[in-house]
Amino acid sequence: MSGSLERFSINQMTVKQLSLPELADGCARLGIRNVGLWREPVQAHGLEATAKLVRDAGLTVTTLCRGGFFTAVDPRERAAALADNRRAIDEAAALGTDTLVLxxxxxxxxxxxxxxxxxxxxDALSELGPYAERHGVxxxxxxxxxxxxxxxxxxxxxxxxLDLAERFPAHQVGVTVDTYHIWWDDTAPAQIARAGAGGRIHTFQLADWTTPLPEGVLTGRGQIGDGSIDMREWQDHVEAAGYTGAIEVELFNDVLWARDGQEVLAETARRFTEHTR
Amino acid sequence: MSGSLERFSINQMTVKQLSLPELADGCARLGIRNVGLWREPVQAHGLEATAKLVRDAGLTVTTLCRGGFFTAVDPRERAAALADNRRAIDEAAALGTDTLVLxxxxxxxxxxxxxxxxxxxxDALSELGPYAERHGVxxxxxxxxxxxxxxxxxxxxxxxxLDLAERFPAHQVGVTVDTYHIWWDDTAPAQIARAGAGGRIHTFQLADWTTPLPEGVLTGRGQIGDGSIDMREWQDHVEAAGYTGAIEVELFNDVLWARDGQEVLAETARRFTEHTR
Structure with missing residues (x-):
């Protein structure tokens, strides 16, 4: 059994070699309805221009990546991080997405x-949660x-x-479930159920685990189907927990980035249908 | 407050550029009483020759590394792995250590x-546990x-x-507590308490966490004090759980391996005293 593209969302970073207009064109050609965006390329293209582009293309923005980086001790650094996260919330709202990944x-x-x-x-979430709520994010x-x-x-x-998120209302703070980060964890299925019961699965992302890991371990997220992760198993877990939203594929991978972006986009869509229900 | 070398054990892999006689000489010079050995260099030096060397040097062998690799499906591969692990148990017994790391x-x-x-x-442990017990390992x-x-x-x-170990008697199967592998885990302190209560902390090893990780992530175990791990905190956890045994420093690190082995041995002993109680 294979999945359709209806719930597929292509995270922009997977094909970062494509400009936003190229990405929108590719999505139109392949019947992809959803995209996850990143702040830096959106800012480079212009926030309003990006919002218009995706609106005109009929694309739903499933997430904006990313806020966060809350762990500084220095008060000035902390204030700067909070200010930057408020801007990220504003940007998410302008793009019409309800989810900011942290x-x-x-x-x-x-x-x-x-x-x-x-x-x-x-501490940071207690300041940002109400701000996000006011902006529908x-x-x-x-x-x-x-x-x-x-x-x-x-x-x-x-x-x-979840220990962090549950200190706040679910419509303010939830979690990202990303197969790459949790696939090894035998307690994760129970935690997905906990997240679902609380209405806190705010997005579900896929990447496969391939080895050897590259130096710095940042750009080794494998194409769906190339690695050790059973995607349907994790899809079953989030769906049993009540998740019905988009399923985003987010890969950082030097090999994919070196290839033609439209070809990688088509391959990723195909792999998605082959490895999900 | 600083630790003494009394409980310090140098894992042979930390200074793999030293031959076994060089390692024994270095330990004698520095007042190091304990070593953790690896099968391959022991076999290269000869099992009986190594047993005599450490006995004559008055060194205690705290662990032998390593058995394991039990996950093959193929019956012949599985049988070969079990046979190899019986040999590892024999070797541990011949070296006078009571602990085989898996x-x-x-x-x-x-x-x-x-x-x-x-x-x-x-399945493999159920076959090997009784065999190990008969050999005092x-x-x-x-x-x-x-x-x-x-x-x-x-x-x-x-x-x-522990979920695996607890299917067997504690004198057959326990766990290795290694800071490098568990430092990120906020449930690890409770699991150390669980292991200690069951008499299952069979060895305690230190390595520090440094970034960026190298390609393949095998040879980035940091020198004690160079990274993000509070060694005293983990020492406190294992000791609160009743552990009184040796504390082994086991580093795999290309930079350390490229240096003079006796110098690295002395540095490691010094770092141990500086970063433990």
Whole structure:
């Protein structure tokens, strides 16, 4: 059994070699209805111009990536991060998406205090949650694979993400379920059920796990079907938990980025239909 | 407050550029009483010759690394793995150590079934546990960091390791607590308490977490004090759980391997005293 493209969303980073107009053209040609966008290329194209482009193309923006980076200790850095996240919320609202993905941030230089860093994330969320709500945007804490705990994201599991999110209303703060980050975790299915019961699965993303990992481990997210992750298994988990939203494919992969973007877009759509229900 | 070298054990892999006699000489010079050995260099030096060398040097062998790789599906591969692990148990006994560290193995080629792989580990332990017991050797399942789940070890957390170990008597099967693999896990302190209560902390190893990770992520285990892990915090956890054994420093690090081995040995001993109690 294969999935249709109806729920497929192409995260812009998967085909970052494409400009936004090229991406919109490719989506129109392939029948792709949904895109996940990133702040930097949107800003480069212009926020209003991007909003008009996707509107005219009939595309739904499923998520904006990304806010976060809340773990600084320095008060000025913290204030700057909060201000930047308010801008990210504004941008999400302008693009018509209801979901801003958050990558929470790693340990400050020299720090070994994971617990303190996680508390500073909670502090930031308490300021941003109400702001996001007023703009019709939900914050989606993304637990990143534990290999990023030091330098990128001290939130490493769905359980940790939910421990943070549940301090706030679900329409303010939920989680991102991304197969790449959680596939190894035998407690993740129960945490997906917990997230679903609370209405906190704000987005569901796919990437496959391939080895060997590249230096720095950032650009090794594998094409769907190339690696160790059973995508249907995770789709079943989120759907059993009540998730009916878009399924975004977000790959960072040097090999894919070196290829023709339209070809990668078509391949990704095909792999999606082959590996989902 | 600083630790003494009394409980320090140098894992041979940390200074793999040293021959076994060079390692014994270095330990004598620095007052190091304990070593963790690896099968391949022991076999290269000769099992009986190594046993005599460490005995004559008055060194205690804290662990032998490593058995495991239990996840194959093919019956002949499985039989070969079991036979090899019986030899590893024999070698551990001949070296006078009571602990064989197990790296359980990754997913077989093409498989996406983590659960099945973990069950095959349990099957292997049920055969090897009684054999190890008869030889006075305890098996110590080492959960490896989740970034190794596909290609090296499907046991990624202390909880998973204990779920396996607890199917067997503690004097047959316990766990390895290694800071490098568990430092990101906020449930690990409770799992250490669980392991200690069951008498299952069979060895405690240190390595620090430094970034960026190298390609393949195998040789980036940081020198103690160079990274993000608070060693005293984890020492406190294992000691609160009743652990009084040796504390092994096991680093795989291309930069350290390129340096003079005696210098790295002395540095590692110094860092140990600086970063433990």
């Amino acid at each position: 990558v929470s941030g790693g340990l400050p230089a020299g720090s070994k205090d994971l617990y303190g860093a996680r508390e500073r994330i909670a 939900r914050l989606a804490i993304e637990p990143l694979h534990p290999m990023y705990a030091a330098d990128r994201c001290v939130v490493s599991t769905l359980a940790q993400a | 790296v359980s193995g990754g997913l077989p080629a093409g498989s996406k079934d983590l659960y099945g792989a973990r069950e095959r580990i349990a 305890r098996l110590a399942i080492e959960p490896l960091h989740p970034m190794y789940a596909a290609d090296r070890c499907v046991v990624s957390t202390l909880a998973q390791a």
